[in-house]
Amino acid sequence: MNSRSAGAAMVLGTAALLTLGSGAPVLAASQADEATVSVLHAVPGLTVDVYAGDKELLPDFTPGTLTDPLKLPAGSYDIKVFKDGEGPKGTPAIEKSVEVTAGSNATLVAHLTADGKPTLDAFVNDTSKVPAGKARLTVRHVAAAPAVDVRAGGTPVFKGLENPKEAKAEVDAGSISADVVLAGTDTVALGPATLDLAEGSNTVVYAWGSATDKNLALKTQTIGGMHSAPSGVPAGETGQATSVDRTAQVGALSVGALIALGTAGFLLRRRTDVG
Known part of the structure; x- marks a missing residue:
């Protein structure tokens, strides 16, 4: 065990x-x-x-x-x-x-604030239905680092994400290459990493660690069971979507x-x- x-x-x-x-x-x-x-x-x-x-x-x-x-x-x-x-x-x-x-359905996250102090935030995981052929992507900034942009295939999907905020979108199911860059720049802070976004799931990606200590890392959490009928066929590229910034309690x-x-x-x- x-x-x-x-x-x-x-x-x-x-x-x-x-x-x-x-x-x-x-x-x-x-x-x-x-x-x-x-x-x-x-x-x-x-x-x-x-x-x-x-x-x-x-x-x-x-x-x-x-x-x-x-x-x-x-x-x-x-x-x-x-x-x-x-x-x-x-x-x-x-x-x-x-x-x-x-x-x-919640995740409690013990992490660092933007200025490096330990803290804890509680995020409510969105388990509402996802349209056929789609997946939900949620990104949470819980690292001691400045604001970031999250890119999929080199294109910013979430912009100006700050600690301890989250952003989410419904995108086409499938594999994407994602990275995290400093907001408004092409300076890569994390990644790239391949994310497999299953249809009807919520894939939650946490950017954590400390930029100053050079130990930034990604952690992924997958929550399934949100399929909508009829089931769709996963597509390839990620779609552009509106981000929602909120730290749910x-x-x-x-x-x-x-x-x-x-x-x-x-x-x-x-x-x-x-x-």
Whole structure:
């Protein structure tokens, strides 16, 4: 079992031990009351441990790791993060409360701000239907770097994307060659990389790391199951589309810096005072 799968199993195992304010087992919540949550560790150079109370959820969580999707009951969670080996008795680098909304599909990303400070943002993944023959492409700027343009086949598709914004478009399904350049220039910051955009999927690309430290990297997340009937035949080139800049939050997510996943770890702990 790899570390990502083991981490996911530990999260679910711990969730089974936690209880809602009513005393009902957390995993007994109906599917309609659940949210799908993934976690991306995008803070370079920091291995962290994830704790829920005294329960270790994600030991040795390394940069660049994206967890498998987790089914969590909607509600309020306490988040603690520790540098590797410093929990659970030490002082957490961060302890935050997170509100997870029922029915949402979200990715929590611990990353660097544009000026290099660890932080955390929550992005809601668009799982609405995609037209036949199309795919959804989402790009998220979570790197310590200035504004960028994202190009497909050498043509800018998203322009002036800033940390921590995202842009998305519906494009023809198929393979494309994408790169990231400094906004308004041809100076390549990342790539090129080949992206296989499956019909009816949302391919999410994260630009993360630090330009100053020269460790910028790409991470890809694929979310499927958004086909529209009838199924279309994938075409080749990417289409031009309108970008949408927004940092979506999961419910009332007030996480100014849950980051610690990067500067410390990521822990989900059910608040005992949730009614």
